[in-house]
Amino acid sequence: MALDRDHALRAAAALLTRKSTATMDEVAKAAGISRATLHRQFAGRDALVRALEALGIAECETALEAARLDENPAEDAVRRLVREVEPAAGLLAFLYTENQLFEGEEQHAGWARIDDRITAVFRRGQQNGEFRIDLTPAWLTEALFGLLASGAWMVQSGKGAPKDFTRMIAELLLGGALRRDETQREGS
Amino acid sequence: MALDRDHALRAAAALLTRKSTATMDEVAKAAGISRATLHRQFAGRDALVRALEALGIAECETALEAARLDENPAEDAVRRLVREVEPAAGLLAFLYTENQLFEGEEQHAGWARIDDRITAVFRRGQQNGEFRIDLTPAWLTEALFGLLASGAWMVQSGKGAPKDFTRMIAELLLGGALRRDETQREGS
DNA sequence: CCCACATGAGACACTCATGTCTCATCGCGG
DNA sequence: CCGCGATGAGACATGAGTGTCTCATGTGGG
Incomplete structure (x- = not known):
C-alpha cells in the first residue's frame, strides 16, 4: 500500500512537472490507477x-x-x-x-x-x-x-x-x- | 474607451502579477469597474x-x-x-x-x-x-x-x-x- | 472453498469561475 | 428636456473539477 502510494506520488510528480494544471483524473490515469484509489491515498x-x-x-x-x-x-x-x-x-x-x-x-x-x-x-x-x-x-x-x-x-x-x-x-x-x-x- | 481598456489592462497586470490565479471578479474590482464592463473590453x-x-x-x-x-x-x-x-x-x-x-x-x-x-x-x-x-x-x-x-x-x-x-x-x-x-x- | 479487503467504474451533488443576459441608472450631448 | 450610450448590478445557465458514495469485481489468505 505504501508502495502504491509512492508509485502514485512519483507518477504525479512526473506528470505535474510537465503539466502543472493536470486534473486528478489525469494524475490517476498517469499512475495507472482509478481516481477513487488516488483519492484513497491522497485526501484531495x-x-x-x-x-x-x-x-x-x-x-x-x-x-x-x-x-x-x-x-x-x-x-x-x-x-x-x-x-x-x-x-x-x-x-x-x-x-x-x-x-x-x-x-x-x-x-x-x-x-x-x-x-x-x-x-x-x-x-x-x-x-x-x-x-x-x-x-x-x-x-x-x-x-x-x-x-x-x-x-x-x-x-x-x-x-x-x-x-x-x-x-x-x-x-x-x-x-x-x-x-x-x-x-x-x-x-x- | 481605449483609455478605459488600457486602465483595466494595467490594473489586471498589477493584480495578476501578484496573484496569478485572480478571477475576473477580482480583476474587475481591482480595476474599479464591474465584471460586465470588463467583459465588454476583453471577451474573456x-x-x-x-x-x-x-x-x-x-x-x-x-x-x-x-x-x-x-x-x-x-x-x-x-x-x-x-x-x-x-x-x-x-x-x-x-x-x-x-x-x-x-x-x-x-x-x-x-x-x-x-x-x-x-x-x-x-x-x-x-x-x-x-x-x-x-x-x-x-x-x-x-x-x-x-x-x-x-x-x-x-x-x-x-x-x-x-x-x-x-x-x-x-x-x-x-x-x-x-x-x-x-x-x-x-x-x- | 470462502471471506475480507482493495480496487475500478461510475453516479451524484457541490463548488467555483466563466460567459451571457436583462434591466435600472447615470451622464452627456443634441 | 429628451434620448442615447455606457455602466453597474445582478440573475442565470453552463462547464469543469472535485469530493463522496455505492456497487460489482477480483484476488489472495485463512
Missing part, C-alpha cells in the same frame, strides 16, 4: 500537492547531504549541489511556481531549512574569499532555484539538451557570462 | 491574458530599444537591458509561468523576435571576446528571464529590496558568484 488535490512538496523537500535534503556542502572549496560544493539536485529540478520548478500561489499561508518549514543550508554555503564562500561579497547569499540562493527552474523548462521545451543542464547552471551561477582572462578551470 | 479571461501578453511584448520591445543593444560593449548593453526591463519584470514573470501552461499552442511570435534580439547580444559578446563561449546564447537568454522572474518574486515576497534588483540580476548574469581577482568595474 491539496493533500497531493503537499505530499509532492514533502517529496521535493526530501529529495532536496538528500541532494544536500550528497553534495557535502561543508567541504571546501565552496565553489566545488555548489557544483556538487547543482549536480545532485538536477534529477529533482523538474519537481522543484513545479513547487517553486506553486509556492507563488500560497499567498497568505506560510511555507513549509522544510524550505526554510534548505534555504538556510544553501545560503550558508554562499556565505562561507564569501568569507573564504572565494565568492564576491556584493551579491547577497539570499539572492544567490534564490537565483539558484530560478536557474534550476529555467533549466528544467528549457530542457522540457526542447530548447536545451539535458546533458548540458548541470554545467550551464553551475557555470552561469558561479562564473557568469563574462569571459575571465585568467585561466580558470575548464569544462567538467 | 483568455483574451485578457492575450492582451497582457501583447502588453508584455510591447514593453519588452520598448526596453530593447532603450537598451541600445547593438552598441558595444555587449556587457553594457546587457546591463542597460536589465535596467530597462526591470519595470516589466513582474508582468514578465507572470507571462513566463503562464507560458509553461500553453502545452500545445505555439507561443506568440513576438517572443521569438525578442528572444532573437537578446540572443544576438550574447552571441555578439561571444564573438567580441567579451563573453565566454561555453554558455550558449540561448541559455543565457533563458537564464536572463529566469533571473528576472526570481528577482521579481523575491521583491514581491519581501526577501529582497527593489533597489538592488537591477544590480543583483545584472551582476550575477554577467559576473557570476565567483570573485574576480582582476579589478573589474565596481558598483554602478
Whole structure:
C-alpha cells in the first residue's frame, strides 16, 4: 500500500512537472490507477500537492547531504549541489511556481531549512574569499532555484539538451557570462 | 474607451502579477469597474491574458530599444537591458509561468523576435571576446528571464529590496558568484 | 472453498469561475 | 428636456473539477 502510494506520488510528480494544471483524473490515469484509489491515498488535490512538496523537500535534503556542502572549496560544493539536485529540478520548478500561489499561508518549514543550508554555503564562500561579497547569499540562493527552474523548462521545451543542464547552471551561477582572462578551470 | 481598456489592462497586470490565479471578479474590482464592463473590453479571461501578453511584448520591445543593444560593449548593453526591463519584470514573470501552461499552442511570435534580439547580444559578446563561449546564447537568454522572474518574486515576497534588483540580476548574469581577482568595474 | 479487503467504474451533488443576459441608472450631448 | 450610450448590478445557465458514495469485481489468505 505504501508502495502504491509512492508509485502514485512519483507518477504525479512526473506528470505535474510537465503539466502543472493536470486534473486528478489525469494524475490517476498517469499512475495507472482509478481516481477513487488516488483519492484513497491522497485526501484531495491539496493533500497531493503537499505530499509532492514533502517529496521535493526530501529529495532536496538528500541532494544536500550528497553534495557535502561543508567541504571546501565552496565553489566545488555548489557544483556538487547543482549536480545532485538536477534529477529533482523538474519537481522543484513545479513547487517553486506553486509556492507563488500560497499567498497568505506560510511555507513549509522544510524550505526554510534548505534555504538556510544553501545560503550558508554562499556565505562561507564569501568569507573564504572565494565568492564576491556584493551579491547577497539570499539572492544567490534564490537565483539558484530560478536557474534550476529555467533549466528544467528549457530542457522540457526542447530548447536545451539535458546533458548540458548541470554545467550551464553551475557555470552561469558561479562564473557568469563574462569571459575571465585568467585561466580558470575548464569544462567538467 | 481605449483609455478605459488600457486602465483595466494595467490594473489586471498589477493584480495578476501578484496573484496569478485572480478571477475576473477580482480583476474587475481591482480595476474599479464591474465584471460586465470588463467583459465588454476583453471577451474573456483568455483574451485578457492575450492582451497582457501583447502588453508584455510591447514593453519588452520598448526596453530593447532603450537598451541600445547593438552598441558595444555587449556587457553594457546587457546591463542597460536589465535596467530597462526591470519595470516589466513582474508582468514578465507572470507571462513566463503562464507560458509553461500553453502545452500545445505555439507561443506568440513576438517572443521569438525578442528572444532573437537578446540572443544576438550574447552571441555578439561571444564573438567580441567579451563573453565566454561555453554558455550558449540561448541559455543565457533563458537564464536572463529566469533571473528576472526570481528577482521579481523575491521583491514581491519581501526577501529582497527593489533597489538592488537591477544590480543583483545584472551582476550575477554577467559576473557570476565567483570573485574576480582582476579589478573589474565596481558598483554602478 | 470462502471471506475480507482493495480496487475500478461510475453516479451524484457541490463548488467555483466563466460567459451571457436583462434591466435600472447615470451622464452627456443634441 | 429628451434620448442615447455606457455602466453597474445582478440573475442565470453552463462547464469543469472535485469530493463522496455505492456497487460489482477480483484476488489472495485463512
